[in-house]
Amino acid sequence: MNDMNLPGAGGRFIRGILDDNPIFRQMLGMCPTLAVTAGVDTALAMSGAVLFVLVGSNLAVSLLRKQLVPHLRILIYTLLIAVFVTIADILLKAHLPDLSRALGPYVPLIIVNCIIIGRAEVVAARQGLWPSFTDAVGQSLGFALALLVLASVREILGAGKWLGIQVLPSAFPTWGIMLLPPGAFISLGILVSIVVWFDLRQAARARQARHAAVGAEPASQEVP
């Protein structure tokens, strides 16, 4: 299973943050993204829990990758993920009870988060411990970045606060809807659109630069 074309440790780390961002690019893990981003504090706690679970499951799967039987591998991933999620949930309950209460069922629900099982299949089952580790950290940072941006937008507009600190003047009419599910969908939609728009613009520029370099006219059939 050792493919020479797979990205190395550094590449895995960098890709997770922007190029393969789990939220903005892979569109995975939407459930916690929408559910826990009404406040920056819950978004951070969720990101921490995902970091713990992803590092744990990636390392464990990578360690066992030579022993995996193809038709039983998903069972093993699920079991390992469930263990780390349960431990994360217990630790949160014991050490951060208020945040654990605020996150409610969404920590146990990390078990069904596709980011985690996706990384197990794509990276940890094929690559060694080090790239699996950097990949887990990179993906978690990408997830945290997306959650943080979304939670900041929602908390500032919906409550006038950031991490519980008043940032907008209290005269600002807060948009209560931003704290509700519609606010989550609307903000996520707008943020994803911004990322896609940015990408398209960059791709167009790169194409122009390439054409300019070879002195050729831009091909007319290309989509703008």
Add this chain to the structure above:
Amino acid sequence: MSNFVKESWLMILVSVLSGLAVAGVYRAEKPRIDRNAMEYLNRAVLAVVPGGTTVEPVDLGDLGKVYRVRDASGRFVGWGVPAQGPGFQGMIRLVIGLDPTAKTITGITVVEQSETPGLGSNITRDEWRSQFAGKAAVGEPLEVVKGAPSKPYHIHAITAATISSKAVVSIANKELARIRERLAKEAGL
């Protein structure tokens, strides 16, 4: 059979180790989790009985558990009564504070709710909850009104969250009707 073992030994091994890992962490953290839950409830009880510093549970048998609150000098200053019932979306759990004779409500706090954020969830806000302090726990049951309260037992509804407001009041009324006499008797002892 040998094929079964050859294919699934890893699964069996991982299952056993997983079980041990989860059990170990749970065992290590259980006391802390229990303490957190107790502290959370104590904080809620102390928040609704002014002047209280210590909380001791009192088991009333089939009426459930209540909490007797004392101040720093050990004087009995009131009761914390847990109550729960359905809200607009899920269960609402309250702690109702009562004076030692269980005749006056000293406060009310919401320990758990899943009402609509920004609307029903306003039942947790001080401005709304503070209406309960000083209301009589005997006589007319509390009643939710939409306009300005005109009777001493009136509770002003939260705008756009009448159902949640009514749910809290009805949970409190039911619990008071159920347990008040027993508390008054208990206090006399």
